[in-house]
Structures are given as structure tokens and as C-alpha cells.
Amino acid sequence: MQCVILVAGEGTRMRPLTLDVPKPLVPVCGNPVLWHIVDALPSVIDEIILVIGYKGEMIREYCGEEFLGRKVTYVEQKNPKAGTADALFQARDLVTGTFLVMYGDDIHGRDALCEVVAYSHGMLTTYSDTPQKFGVLEINSDGTLAAIIEKPEHPPSHSINIGGFVLTPDIFNFQAELSVHNEYLLTDSVTAYAKKYPVKVVPQSTWIPLGYPEDIAKAEAVLCPQKKE
Numbered sequence: 750m751q752c753v754i755l756v757a758g759e760g761t762r763m764r765p766l767t768l769d770v771p772k773p774l775v776p777v778c779g780n781p782v783l784w785h786i787v788d789a790l791p792s793v794i795d796e797i798i799l800v801i802g803y804k805g806e807m808i809r810e811y812c813g814e815e816f817l818g819r820k821v822t823y824v825e826q827k828n829p830k831a832g833t834a835d836a837l838f839q840a841r842d843l844v845t846g847t848f849l850v851m852y853g854d855d856i857h858g859r860d861a862l863c864e865v866v867a868y869s870h871g872m873l874t875t876y877s878d879t880p881q882k883f884g885v886l887e888i889n890s891d892g893t894l895a896a897i898i899e900k901p902e903h904p905p906s907h908s909i910n911i912g913g914f915v916l917t918p919d920i921f922n923f924q925a926e927l928s929v930h931n932e933y934l935l936t937d938s939v940t941a942y943a944k945k946y947p948v949k950v951v952p953q954s955t956w957i958p959l960g961y962p963e964d965i966a967k968a969e970a971v972l973c974p975q976k977k978e
Contacts, residue, residue, distance in 0.1 A: 756772075
């Protein structure tokens, strides 16, 4: 099974840490963020497709042709500001079957990843006290996805989008429309996809988002609490 990881962004919110390296190579507990993402992947994942952009050559140099025992393939998103759907669609010609999609700045727990890849269509979620800051999930009574609504004023739930999508190549038939922020959002494509396929929503107990420099210390408090400041 393949895993597409979106690592093209410029990481502007993480500056100054991302001035010299891309966000996926910022160290957490002595290893880059990307190492933690790949290390948590289920054993069924045997190939990684990295969608690179900002300082992509550094990611190529770090991962090489094989990383943590998995084959690595690269594709470039020439305009990282075009959004997450545009990033995924760069991998269209490389995907061969049901695959996993991960964001390149979120560290996940292994157990939920192992659970979600058992479904033909699925995604991970977690609870948030401030769901209006995120993409919020509207969930059907059978536990499948109805829609993902970006930063709604009145959230339909406390379940938020954190990536970890299990999709088939049919996702590429659902091109997102340009959002109000001039991006093509993967969440819009997944919402359209979910109208055709039952996307099972799986809770994730360990989700560590890395958006700002101060998030590194928060991540290390979870992943390596013995680390001395």
C-alpha cells in the first residue's frame, strides 16, 4: 500500500525554524518531523510518495530512494500555495491502488493509523474544544463522513480533520473548486468523494500538530518527556 505525504509547503508560520530547512526536517526529539510520521506508519505501507516543493532537494537528500525500509518516490508541487488538493493531484500518475494520505506537519499515533488502513475508505479525526479553528466533520449516523466544513462559525461537531485519509484513485475525479483563499482544498475533494463512498471516521488518540515554533516543545513533552531543555 502506498502513502502520499504532502511536504511541499513553505512553513511560514514555523519561521525562523524553516528559513534554512523545510518544516518536515525540523527536529523533534533528535529526529526530523518526517521521520516521526514515517516511523508511525503501519507495516502494510511499503511505498512512500513525497509531494515536495519548498527546499525539496533537502528532503530528497535526507530520505533517498529508501527510507525506514520503504521505497520512496518523489513528485513536485510547483506552486505550494495552490493548496492541499493540488498537492495530492501531483501524485495522480504514481498512485496504483487504495492509498493513505498524510499531512507533512502532523505526527500521529500508530494504533489509529493501523485501524484506518483496514477500511477501503476512511479518515482520522480527533476531538477539539475549538473546532471552529479547523475543518470540522459532519458525521453520518453510521460513523461515515457526510462533509468537512472549513472553519465554520457554528460547527456541527467537535470532530476535526487531521488528515490520515484512506482513498482510492477515484479521488482524482473530484477536483476541488478554488476556495475563497485561492487554494484547492483536499477537504473539498474528500467531501465530494464521501458522497459516493462510505468514508469511515476513525478517532485518533495521539495527534501532534506542528504549526508554530512553540509546538516543537509541546511535541517533545509528549514524545520525549525526559529531554532536558
